[in-house]
Amino acid sequence: MILPIVAYGDPVLRKKAADIAPEHPKLEELISNMWETMYNAHGVGLAAPQVGLPIRLFVVDTTPFSDDEDLSPEDQEKLNGFKKVFINAKITEETGKEWDFNEGCLSIPDIRExxxxxxxxTISYLDENFKPHTETYDGLLARVIQHEYDHIEGIMFTDKLSSLKKRLLKGRLEKISKGKIDVDYRMRFPNIKKGR
Incomplete structure (x- = not known):
């Protein structure tokens, strides 16, 4: 089932999400719905807060990035078919020299920075069978995981922009929260005026 994606401005996107247990109700169904929702919106990642649930769960499938001709064949291969469920994830280490990459977000349509x-x-997490993993990722894989991980920490990618950029985007972000935007996937807008 395709779930509505929560738009910028909804308080659920600002909550630090809670860990879940294996007996979390209808978890398998939720994961399946999240995959369907993400693919329908042409995303490469989706976190539970983006479908209104403040729990530590996100899904990632970087296959669409593997077509990027600017990437090395090795990087294309890494991204192709990388599909994982992350439960109760914790990034334990981030290393190297920071680099810029243009990001977007399904909760903030039409804005890329x-x-x-x-x-x-390095990230520790449980998979959909609650089997523990600790893995190290780099490049675009790391970036997609960091972006989704931020969602379960209550952080949006726009929080990482300069104060000038934030000021320039303020009006557009307010329009998104009010539903004044055309999107081709289901969304839930926090500040939409009732009776429209």
Whole structure:
């Protein structure tokens, strides 16, 4: 089932999400719905807060990035078919010299900005079977994971922009929160005027 994606301005996107247990109600169904929702919106990652749930769960599939001709064949191969569920994730280390990359977000449609992030991360998480993993990722894989991880920490990519950039985007962000935007996927807007 395709779930509505929560738009910028909803308080759920600002909550630090809570860990979940294996007996979390309808978890398998939720994960399946999140995949369907993400693919429908042409995303490469989706976090539970983006569908209104303040829990530490996100999904990532970087396959669409593997077509990027600017990437090395090695990087294209890493991204192709990388599809994972991250539960109760914790980034334990971020290393290297920060680099800029243009990011967007399904909760903030039509806004893309360069964001600085460290190129390598180590993350501990549980998969959909609650099997523990600790893995190190770099490059675009690390970036997509960092972006989704921020969501379960209550952080948006726009928080990482300069104060000037934030001021320039303020009006556009307010319009998004009021639903004054055309999107081709289901969304839930926090500040939409009732009776429209």
């Amino acid at each position: 360069d964001v600085k992030r460290k190129p390598e991360i």
